[in-house]
Amino acid sequence: MIKKPALIPVKSCYEILHFFNKIHTVSPAAADFLLANTKYITVRKGKYLRSPIDQEDVVYFIVKGLIRGFIKDEGKEITTWINEENNIVGSIRNMGLDEETDEYLQALEDCVVIEISRRSLDHLYDKFYEANIIGRKILEIYYRDAEERAYLCRLPTAEKRYRRFASTRSVLVGRVSLKYLASYLGMKEETLCRVRAKYQRPEKR
The missing domain is CATH 1.10.10 (Arc Repressor Mutant, subunit A)
Known part of the structure; x- marks a missing residue:
């Protein structure tokens, strides 16, 4: 059975706010909502942040550590991406779709991450215009990274x-x-x- 990562009892998660502010200025109201709806999680090396049995749709900002995404094909693990600090990660294979994912997220080092639910992200998009600008910029990063992975695997x-x-x-x-x-x-x-x-x-x- 996969154990859930441990929560760190802290008041707020300023690292993710700092990350967003580097992309575009976050309004005080949006910042308050963001800090109230994020939480720190520690994950030991080798443990999972997510597996196909998980129903809650969340993304993570890596404060410290290294995380990989992988899928299984006939029992063989295929690593699809690896990311380090100051990256947002999650299962994007079913993004925007109401269906389960077959992807696992695993800590390759002892990690500290900030978790935010997609429901909270959707609220930010609906209520704060700057969240849409930030989301678009992050999507551009995702797209460039995906293009690089596609190029890499074709060499x-x-x-x-x-x-x-x-x-x-x-x-x-x-x-x-x-x-x-x-x-x-x-x-x-x-x-x-x-x-x-x-x-x-x-x-x-």
Whole structure:
């Protein structure tokens, strides 16, 4: 049975407000609503934030740690994305659809996240115009990230996929375990070890 993450008893979640304010100024009324309808959650490494059995539709802002999304295909885990601090994550495969998702969200490190329900997000969109601007900007980020993942998985060789990842997500190269990175890049773990060793080896002059 998957255990629910633990709540941290704090008064407010200013990190997510700061994140939104960097995109567009948040009005005092919207800020009050946001801070009243978010909560901190701690998640231990290896634990799940979400699985297909969960009914509540929420998204998370990563304050600290590393999270991956994955699906299962015939018992095999396929990592679909990996994100670090200052990213908003959630199950977007069924976004806007009244149906269950087949996606899991798992902490790859001890994490602190801020949770907000989609119902609260919808209220922000309905009542505060700036929330729609912020939402559009975040959607643009999602789209660019999805386009990069689509490009990455179409590169024909394992070496090209790793080199692309190392150049565009260098901050994650040393943080993600080989098992999950290999799954994300669509290669066997031993292939990743070989490619990474070649990539790190200095070229002969």
